[in-house]
Amino acid sequence: MDIGFLGQYLINGLVQGVTYSLVAVGFTLFFGVLDVIKFSHGDVLMLGAFTGLTIYLGLDPLSLPPSITLCIILIASILSMGFVGALLCKFLVLPLKSAPPLNTLLITLMFGTVIRESVRLFFPNGSNPKPFPELLPTNAINLGNLNLRVDSVLIILFAVVAIVLTNFIINKTRTGLAIRAVAQDEETARLMGIDFKKTVLITFALGSGLAALSGVSTGLYYQEINFGMGLMLGVIGFSAAVLGGLGSVYGAIVGGLIFAALQTIGAIWFSVPAYKDVFAFAVVIMLMAWRPTGLLADRTSERV
Amino acid sequence: MVPSIFRERWPVVLLGLAAYVSTFLFLHLEQEWEIALLLGIVPLVLYFAKKFGISAKCRQAVDAAPVFTRAVFLLSALALIVTLRHEHFALLLLATVLLYATISMGLTIQFGYAGLVNFAAIAFFGIGAYSMAVLNQSPNGLPDLMIIVIGGVVAALIGSLLILPVLRTKGHYAALITIAFGLLFRSFLEVNDILGGPQGLKVSGLNILGWDFAQSFPAILGGGSFYVSYTLLALVLLIGVFSMTRLIESSWLGLNMDSVRLDETASASFGINVARWKIMAFTVGNFFAGMSGALYASMSGFVAPASFNLSDSLLLVSIVLLGGMGNAVSVIPAAFLVVVLPEKFQVIQEYRLLLFAVIVILILRFKPSGLMPRPLRRLINTSSK
Numbered sequence: 001m002d003i004g005f006l007g008q009y010l011i012n013g014l015v016q017g018v019t020y021s022l023v024a025v026g027f028t029l030f031f032g033v034l035d036v037i038k039f040s041h042g043d044v045l046m047l048g049a050f051t052g053l054t055i056y057l058g059l060d061p062l063s064l065p066p067s068i069t070l071c072i073i074l075i076a077s078i079l080s081m082g083f084v085g086a087l088l089c090k091f092l093v094l095p096l097k098s099a100p101p102l103n104t105l106l107i108t109l110m111f112g113t114v115i116r117e118s119v120r121l122f123f124p125n126g127s128n129p130k131p132f133p134e135l136l137p138t139n140a141i142n143l144g145n146l147n148l149r150v151d152s153v154l155i156i157l158f159a160v161v162a163i164v165l166t167n168f169i170i171n172k173t174r175t176g177l178a179i180r181a182v183a184q185d186e187e188t189a190r191l192m193g194i195d196f197k198k199t200v201l202i203t204f205a206l207g208s209g210l211a212a213l214s215g216v217s218t219g220l221y222y223q224e225i226n227f228g229m230g231l232m233l234g235v236i237g238f239s240a241a242v243l244g245g246l247g248s249v250y251g252a253i254v255g256g257l258i259f260a261a262l263q264t265i266g267a268i269w270f271s272v273p274a275y276k277d278v279f280a281f282a283v284v285i286m287l288m289a290w291r292p293t294g295l296l297a298d299r300t301s302e303r304v
Numbered sequence: 305m306v307p308s309i310f311r312e313r314w315p316v317v318l319l320g321l322a323a324y325v326s327t328f329l330f331l332h333l334e335q336e337w338e339i340a341l342l343l344g345i346v347p348l349v350l351y352f353a354k355k356f357g358i359s360a361k362c363r364q365a366v367d368a369a370p371v372f373t374r375a376v377f378l379l380s381a382l383a384l385i386v387t388l389r390h391e392h393f394a395l396l397l398l399a400t401v402l403l404y405a406t407i408s409m410g411l412t413i414q415f416g417y418a419g420l421v422n423f424a425a426i427a428f429f430g431i432g433a434y435s436m437a438v439l440n441q442s443p444n445g446l447p448d449l450m451i452i453v454i455g456g457v458v459a460a461l462i463g464s465l466l467i468l469p470v471l472r473t474k475g476h477y478a479a480l481i482t483i484a485f486g487l488l489f490r491s492f493l494e495v496n497d498i499l500g501g502p503q504g505l506k507v508s509g510l511n512i513l514g515w516d517f518a519q520s521f522p523a524i525l526g527g528g529s530f531y532v533s534y535t536l537l538a539l540v541l542l543i544g545v546f547s548m549t550r551l552i553e554s555s556w557l558g559l560n561m562d563s564v565r566l567d568e569t570a571s572a573s574f575g576i577n578v579a580r581w582k583i584m585a586f587t588v589g590n591f592f593a594g595m596s597g598a599l600y601a602s603m604s605g606f607v608a609p610a611s612f613n614l615s616d617s618l619l620l621v622s623i624v625l626l627g628g629m630g631n632a633v634s635v636i637p638a639a640f641l642v643v644v645l646p647e648k649f650q651v652i653q654e655y656r657l658l659l660f661a662v663i664v665i666l667i668l669r670f671k672p673s674g675l676m677p678r679p680l681r682r683l684i685n686t687s688s689k
Contacts, residue, residue, distance in 0.1 A: 037479070092669065099672060102421060105479055106621065107668045109423075110661040113618060117658035231614065235487060238480055246477075275495055281488040285481055289469040 007146040013264040014257075015152045015221060018159035021256030022214035023237025024244065025166060026207030028252040031241070032183035033203045036093055036104045040112030041211055042234015044081055044088075047115050048212025049132070049225045050123060052077040056133050070135040077216055078209040085208025086201045094200065112234070120227040129226040132219035155217045162213050163253060166206065170249065179203050183247065232277075239284045245294025254295070259284070313372060315358065315365040320376035322349075324383055330644055331384075331394040339648045378543070385535050395531035397644055399603060402538035405639040406596040408623045409542075409549045409632060410589030415621070416630025416678065417558055418585030419565030420470065421479045424486035425620045428459040428590040430493070430612035432597025435459075437505040437607045452541075452598040459594025460587045467586060471579050486614055493609035504608025507601045534603045541599060542636075545592050549632045552588070561585055562681070615657055622664045626675060634676035 023045060030038045052073040059069050092111055096104050120126045136151035170176040178199045181189040190196050218233065219225045240259045244251025259280060266279030287295070329342055353359045366373045388394045407425055414420045432455035439451045446454070466485055470478045494502050509530075552558045563571040564581045572578050601607045619642060627638030646656035667675075 039479075092665065095669065096672075099668075102415070102419075103668050103672055105421070106625065107665055109618065110622075110664045110668075113615070113657060113661035114665070117655070117661065121655060121658065232487070235480070235483055239484060242477055242480055275491075278488050278492050278495070281484045285466070285469050285484060285488075288477065288481060289472055 004146040007148075009264050009268065011146075011148060011152055013260045015155055016263065017257040017260030018156050018163075019214045019218055019221075019233070019256075020236050020240045020259050021253040022159055022162060022210045022217075023233055024240035024252035024256045025163065025249055026210050027238050027241035028244070028246055028249055029179075029203050029207040031246040033179060033200050034089075034093065034097070036101070037108070037238065038085075038088070038093070038204070038207075039105060039109040039234065039238075040088065040115060041207070041237060042230035042232070043112035043115040044084060044208050044230070045211040045215040045218075045233055045237075046225070046227060046230030047084065047119065047215070048077045048081040048208075049215035049219045049229070050119055050130075050227075051080050051212070052216040052219060053130060053132060053225065056135075066135045069133075073135070074213065074216055077212045081212035081215075082205035082209040085204040085211075088208075089201055089204035093204075094197065112230070116227055116230065123227070126227055129224050132223050132225050134220075134223060136220055151220060155221055158213065158217055162210060166210065167249065169206070175199070175202060236280075239281070242294055243284060243287060248294070251294055258295075313365055313369055315362040316369060316373050316376050318358075319362050319366070319373075320380040323377065324380035327398075327640065328384055328387060330640075330648065331388060331397060332391070333648075336649055381539055385532060385539070389532050390529060392529045392531055395529055395535050396603075397647055399531060399535040399538045400600075401636075401640050401643045402535065402542045403596045403600050403603075404620065404623065404643055405636045406538070406542050406545050407593045407620055408627070408635040408639055409545045410592030411620060411624045412630060412632050412635055413549060413552060413561070413585050413592075414589040415624055416632075417553065417561035417565065418582055419561075420582055420585055420589075422482050422586070422589065423479060423614070423617050423621065424466075424482040424489070425589075425593055426612045426614075426616040427486045427489040428463055428593035429597035429600070430489060430607070430609075431459040431462050432456060432594030433507075433601035433607045433612075434493070434499060434505070434597075435594070436598035436601040437507045438499075440507055440602065441505070448602070452595050455598025455601075456591040456593075456595035459597065460591040463586060463590035464583075467583055470586065471582060483614065486612075486617055490609050490612055490614075493612070500608070502609060504606055504610075506606050507604075509602060509605070531603075534599070538599060538603075541595060545595075546632060546636075548588075553632065557581075557584070559681075619657070619660060622660045625664055625667060626660075628673060628676040628678055630678040631676055638675070 023041060026041055027037065030036055030041075055073050055076050056069060059072060064072075088108070088111060092107050093104060096107060136154050139150055141148045141150070168176075170179060178189070178194045179202070181192065181194055182196060182199045182203075186196060189199075214233070215225075215230075218229065236259055237256070240255035241252045242255070243258055244253070244255030262280040262283050263276045266276035270276070270279065326342070326346055330339065333339055333342065350359070353362075384398070385395070388398065407429055410428075411422065411425055414422045432452075435455040435458045436451055439446055439454060440448070466481060469481045493499055493504075499505065552561075560571075560576055560581050561584075563574075563576055564578050568578050623638045623642050624635060626642065627634035627636075642660065646659075
């Protein structure tokens with residue numbers, strides 16, 4: 001295989017990997033502060049993409065330049081999904097805080113189902129795939145067999161900026177300090193005067209905003225979105241977070257990249273591309289059996 | 305003395321009769337307004353029964369005579385099949401309810417007793433169905449009844465691949481593993497040409513001891529739709545699985561599982577082998593799902609990957625939750641509601657997943673123990689005098 005093809009696989013894998021990482025960071029954040037898994041994460045992602053599409057359709061008559069439209073779409077969909085995430089947390093997750101973890105898991109799973117079904121049933125013609133606008137430049141640079149699309153580079157760039165920004169918020173700001181404190185020890189954090197509820201809500205908003213970003217960038221990359229896209233992306237993002245070790249942001253990023261790498265290997269290895277997911281999930285299940293708390297497990301995340 | 309026995313047991317007979325009448329009407333009626341009327345009447349009857357102390361009496365009578373109760377309910381189920389024997393669609397629905405209830409028994413053992421999460425129930429059901437499809441085609445001379453059991457065994461065996469990862473992980477992690485397995489199973493079926501790919505496989509009807517299930521019910525026995533045979537077999541399967549579930553629940557097996565669910569650390573320190581009980585619950589549950597799937601495959605005549613979605617697994621979990629986690633009895637009416645209502649209300653059909661998701665959210669939020677919570681385990685038999 002020549003180097004150009006390899007580079008092509010690398011770029012494609014990288015685009016998917018950063019998308020997965022964005023989703024996985026959300027999972028890891030929620031788990032950090034509240035020890036819960038928000039299974040509706042993938043569907044929030046999908047809702048973010050559909051929100052972006054709706055805003056685009058609304059802005060279309062104004063015929064703004066694509067870059068401004070894109071900025072508006074991104075900001076609006078990130079903000080609105082942040083709001084949805086905070087609402088979900090306030091009304092469905094926090095009230096079940098003392099219930100068995102299974103209940104939280106089920107309630108978010110069902111909330112995700114509600115989002116998915118609502119989009120399918122109530123979005124005009126929602127059960128069919130929707131074309132997503134081409135807002136990124138589509139020209140490509142040809143380097144031998146490597147066809148470097150500008151939009152892939154931009155999407156990777158968006159994701160990297162978002163991850164760096166999240167990292168900055170968590171490690172350098174007062175809010176981030178509160179998030180880390182709550183993740184380490186809720187009771188002590190409360191004693192130190194941290195507003196627990198507010199911190200948790202902010203974390204949920206942050207994670208859901210990241211999901212919206214990855215939803216929109218998935219739409220931009222494939223130029224198509226559908227109501228079921230969140231299901232697979234959610235499970236993959238969760239696998240990535242678990243693979244890296246829940247509660248660790250770096251683990252989530254690494255996990256996302258590993259999952260994309262597994263899929264790429266699967267696609268090259270088996271000539272039938274559909275086997276790539278079977279392969280990737282099978283490897284994840286095996287890795288989990290080998291290291292149940294993930295590859296980069298946060299030592300403090302193990303609380304028995 | 306007959307009269308005194310009758311005085312004690314009339315509430316059971318009444319219950320059986322009520323179950324028969326309501327299920328018959330639900331299955332038989334076709335107009336939507338009739339069903340809606342029925343849906344309005346049933347809760348009203350239940351409410352008044354509670355108000356006038358009839359339901360308390362019923363509970364007492366049921367507790368006092370468990371064998372008699374089972375006989376009454378078996379009779380009303382048989383009566384239901386007999387009265388509906390010429391209606392294809394009603395029988396198909398009834399058989400589906402019975403098969404879904406069978407899977408839900410397995411889920412009750414997994415979720416309700418051992419506290420194991422399994423979001424891949426439909427995958428194990430599918431494994432059973434595909435086993436039937438494959439084994440039924442090849443001329444290996446295996447009797448069909450045995451294939452049903454083999455379907456269960458194959459499901460349990462494939463499930464045992466997941467045991468190690470499920471045991472080593474907890475809660476959310478285990479949930480991920482089962483969800484990933486369910487997705488993996490479906491994608492695998494879709495790309496596998498030997499198993500028919502997206503089109504699936506055709507399955508021929510059952511033939512047990514020369515009794516061809518594809519023909520209409522033997523005229524000597526009263527005649528009727530060919531679904532009668534399948535419904536009877538599904539009933540037998542459910543009875544077997546239900547009895548097993550109840551036996552597990554009331555025995556030391558269930559006691560051990562309960563303690564594993566409630567506190568793993570404490571159970572382990574009392575010498576209970578946590579892994580063993582989890583393995584047992586997982587395997588038995590998948591076995592039930594597999595058998596149910598095998599029977600379903602031969603009844604519907606074909607299997608295809610499209611019938612084994614994550615949303616079906618979620619529907620099954622909502623059956624268990626709706627009935628009350630860990631209550632093997634209430635799972636049956638819950639399965640009935642979840643399967644039959646959307647079929648009867650074509651309006652709902654499209655919205656059923658949305659509807660059930662909302663109902664489950666409301667239940668979890670406001671009444672987490674389900675509509676009929678599992679009764680407390682009684683270690684001393686108080687009803688015997």
